[in-house]
Amino acid sequence: MKSGYRMFIVTGAGDFDRLLKEIHSLFPLQEEAAFDIDEWYMDTFDWRLCSKGFVFRKTDGRFVLASLSGNLQEETEGPQKPKLFWQDFPEGAVRDRLADISGVRALCPLFRVVGRRRHFRLYNKDEKTVLRLRLETGDLYRGDEKRGAFPPCLHLEGIRGYYNPFQRLSEELKAKGCRELEAGETFFDLFLRQLQMRPDCKKTQFFFGAGQTTNQAISSIGLALLDAMQRNLPGVIDDIDPEFLHDFRVSIRRTRALLSQFKNEIPPGQTGIFQKEFQWLGTVAGPVRDLDVCLQKEENYRLLLQEGLHPGLSLLMEKIAELRKGQWLIMRDHLRSSRTGDLFANWQDFLTSLPTRIQTPPGQAPCRKAARKVVRRCFQRLIKDAAAVTKGENQDISMHKLRIQAKKFRYMAEFFRSFFSPADMDILVGELRGLQDELGDFNDLAVQIRRFQDYKAALSLEQAAGEALDELLLRLADERKRLLKRCLKRCGKFTKNDRNHLF
Amino acid sequence: MDERVARYRFRMKKIAIYSNKGGVGKTAAAVNLAYVASLSGMAVLLCDMDSQAAASYYFRVRPKRKFSDKKFLQGDINDFIRGTDFEGLDLLPAHFSFRHLDLRLDKMEKKKDWSVINTVFQPVEKEYDLVILDCPPNPTLLTEHIVRAADILVTPVIPTTLSILALQQLLKLSLELKVGHNKIKAFFSMVERRKNLHISTIEQYQKYPVFMKTEIPFLAEVEKMGINRQPVGAAARNSVSALAYDRLWREIWQRS
Numbered sequence: 001m002k003s004g005y006r007m008f009i010v011t012g013a014g015d016f017d018r019l020l021k022e023i024h025s026l027f028p029l030q031e032e033a034a035f036d037i038d039e040w041y042m043d044t045f046d047w048r049l050c051s052k053g054f055v056f057r058k059t060d061g062r063f064v065l066a067s068l069s070g071n072l073q074e075e076t077e078g079p080q081k082p083k084l085f086w087q088d089f090p091e092g093a094v095r096d097r098l099a100d101i102s103g104v105r106a107l108c109p110l111f112r113v114v115g116r117r118r119h120f121r122l123y124n125k126d127e128k129t130v131l132r133l134r135l136e137t138g139d140l141y142r143g144d145e146k147r148g149a150f151p152p153c154l155h156l157e158g159i160r161g162y163y164n165p166f167q168r169l170s171e172e173l174k175a176k177g178c179r180e181l182e183a184g185e186t187f188f189d190l191f192l193r194q195l196q197m198r199p200d201c202k203k204t205q206f207f208f209g210a211g212q213t214t215n216q217a218i219s220s221i222g223l224a225l226l227d228a229m230q231r232n233l234p235g236v237i238d239d240i241d242p243e244f245l246h247d248f249r250v251s252i253r254r255t256r257a258l259l260s261q262f263k264n265e266i267p268p269g270q271t272g273i274f275q276k277e278f279q280w281l282g283t284v285a286g287p288v289r290d291l292d293v294c295l296q297k298e299e300n301y302r303l304l305l306q307e308g309l310h311p312g313l314s315l316l317m318e319k320i321a322e323l324r325k326g327q328w329l330i331m332r333d334h335l336r337s338s339r340t341g342d343l344f345a346n347w348q349d350f351l352t353s354l355p356t357r358i359q360t361p362p363g364q365a366p367c368r369k370a371a372r373k374v375v376r377r378c379f380q381r382l383i384k385d386a387a388a389v390t391k392g393e394n395q396d397i398s399m400h401k402l403r404i405q406a407k408k409f410r411y412m413a414e415f416f417r418s419f420f421s422p423a424d425m426d427i428l429v430g431e432l433r434g435l436q437d438e439l440g441d442f443n444d445l446a447v448q449i450r451r452f453q454d455y456k457a458a459l460s461l462e463q464a465a466g467e468a469l470d471e472l473l474l475r476l477a478d479e480r481k482r483l484l485k486r487c488l489k490r491c492g493k494f495t496k497n498d499r500n501h502l503f
Numbered sequence: 504m505d506e507r508v509a510r511y512r513f514r515m516k517k518i519a520i521y522s523n524k525g526g527v528g529k530t531a532a533a534v535n536l537a538y539v540a541s542l543s544g545m546a547v548l549l550c551d552m553d554s555q556a557a558a559s560y561y562f563r564v565r566p567k568r569k570f571s572d573k574k575f576l577q578g579d580i581n582d583f584i585r586g587t588d589f590e591g592l593d594l595l596p597a598h599f600s601f602r603h604l605d606l607r608l609d610k611m612e613k614k615k616d617w618s619v620i621n622t623v624f625q626p627v628e629k630e631y632d633l634v635i636l637d638c639p640p641n642p643t644l645l646t647e648h649i650v651r652a653a654d655i656l657v658t659p660v661i662p663t664t665l666s667i668l669a670l671q672q673l674l675k676l677s678l679e680l681k682v683g684h685n686k687i688k689a690f691f692s693m694v695e696r697r698k699n700l701h702i703s704t705i706e707q708y709q710k711y712p713v714f715m716k717t718e719i720p721f722l723a724e725v726e727k728m729g730i731n732r733q734p735v736g737a738a739a740r741n742s743v744s745a746l747a748y749d750r751l752w753r754e755i756w757q758r759s
Contacts, residue, residue: 003586121588127732128563129588160593161567161585 312468
């Protein structure tokens with residue numbers, strides 16, 4: 001079995017035969033096999049596998065999930081489709097792990113490696129293999145476009161009980177100028193570097209200095225959110241997976257919150273137009289998102305219903321999927337329209353020129369004061385709204401208000417985190433996240449009940465589907481009561497601590 | 504650093520290949536069964552306990568000088584295991600000092616503590632799914648330890664009178680040691696179907712549940728292992744003997 005592994009980058013313009021001859025002068029060397037490489041590397045749009053330390057590749061019709069550290073490697077069969085979900089793979093270790101990591105996200109091709117892999121063995125006087133070598137050379141492609149050769153790699157695989165040859169050859173390779181991969185560096189990093197790709201798996205964080213103006217801060221936040229919208233838009237239009245639409249909508253919401261909280265700092269007459277347009281964009285994307293949530297909850301619904309109603313539920317879900325298809329076409333047309341294009345272009349122009357605008361004195365003032373004021377105001381409203389919920393005044397409305405306010409506060413706290421104590425902010429945002437999860441679940445449920453009531457009136461459902469829907473509405477109503485109790489408990493807990501000193 | 508490679512969820516199993524008669528094909532069985540088991544995806548350690556070191560020779564592995572019977576019995580084996588040329592198959596080579604294993608065992612304070620063999624392999628139980636012991640012939644104290652510690656005892660039997668006698672002695676020993684007979688899996692080895700004695704012996708004894716249905720024929724390719732120095736399946740994957748060992752392994756595994 002393997003005992004030790006090292007990887008070297010071969011330098012020196014590809015004179016591998018000379019290098020092999022030099023190795024051969026140290027140890028008897030034999031080429032055992034050579035294969036063509038044709039591998040597609042895949043990940044989700046937000047690099048979920050990479051961020052968890054995995055790579056996923058397709059090679060010769062097989063799919064391999066491997067850890068970047070090289071300790072784990074699982075293989076499976078799978079379909080030949082451009083985008084894949086974990087459900088597309090047969091039951092087994094790969095499917096289970098993909099389900100955990102990728103969730104609802106599709107696995108899309110990142111790049112392709114085409115080349116040659118040669119296997120060698122080094123042996124001793126008994127002709128016993130004491131070390132294995134693997135030389136990999138080839139080119140990298142993004143789509144059909146060739147992006148040049150990747151650095152030739154020499155992999156050393158030690159064999160248990162034969163440590164000396166492994167150590168000696170490693171030293172020799174270093175002496176010959178081959179570069180060993182640094183600790184934590186992987187072959188995947190080499191490929192990405194060559195392709196000038198950067199795993200974008202972290203949420204954008206903003207850092208503002210004391211001297212930055214409000215306009216500068218609004219500009220950089222707005223541009224980052226616009227970039228997120230534009231990056232997600234193709235995935236929404238091509239309907240790759242539901243997370244593109246979700247992230248797209250989150251960026252819209254964050255933009256709207258920014259506009260509303262800084263309406264006094266932004267030049268008058270401008271905020272109204274953008275507010276209106278982004279509100280329209282959010283409305284355009286809303287119905288499909290609601291239907292996505294319904295479809296994603298199918299397994300939860302199944303658990304709520306007796307087995308006899310399961311076929312009816314399947315029929316209902318088919319109807320909802322059809323409905324979603326129609327809504328998605330409407331949304332796609334809106335997103336492709338000149339109205340959306342103009343909105344993005346105008347918003348970009350506006351944000352780009354904002355830091356230099358001098359006709360709005362509040363916007364030219366240092367951001368720190370305004371940002372702290374906004375965050376404090378949002379927090380005070382949040383506490384007020386949470387208290388209203390616990391008092392039990394018109395709970396549906398007050399719960400909705402609280403959810404919106406919690407989002408606004410969270411967005412502002414995240415944008416301007418650098419003006420506060422990061423440790424305090426992290427604790428607060430962590431607690432808030434718990435509350436938001438409860439409120440989000442409650443709201444999702446309320447929306448689902450409302451939508452199901454609408455579908456019941458609008459869709460011509462077969463009897464079995466209708467019965468399943470009636471039962472589901474009853475179960476969801478029970479679930480809603482249960483969630484309401486949990487939300488109230490969480491609100492009480494959240495309002496208990498006095499945190500005004502943080503702002 | 505060595506990777507942990509045990510892949511199966513069951514605890515590491517120990518399979519001893521034993522017969523008190525020499526020349527019945529113990530080492531050939533140990534080498535080939537270990538190879539076939541590793542092909543099925545198991546992490547296998549073949550332990551050459553016979554000081555003749557034939558199994559080690561077949562895999563071209565020499566023991567480290569510092570290895571000894573003392574270190575073996577103390578369970579100090581980790582640094583002396585060596586990788587073979589085959590994926591998933593490692594070897595603990597025999598050392599010439601293993602000829603004194605019995606004496607060493609006899610001198611041990613806890614010589615009747617039957618956990619000695621289990622203790623030897625404890626340090627590697629998370630690394631391997633299977634340990635195959637290629638045992639020396641002759642019934643000795645070491646044999647008693649192995650019979651008790653092994654999960655499965657595989658014994659090759661040439662279809663001749665003396666070999667059957669050796670099996671009967673093993674069954675008697677297992678009775679004495681209060682070890683269940685179902686642990687013993689016998690198979691006919693070096694079978695020559697042209698010999699009437701072989702045919703009649705097989706007909707007479709194969710009905711007993713201790714015998715596997717698979718026979719290993721007497722073939723030159725098994726003898727050539729000494730020249731090729733690799734398992735028969737590695738030299739010729741679809742040869743008659745390679746397929747026979749493959750069938751034998753599957754039968755042993757299914758019936759264990």
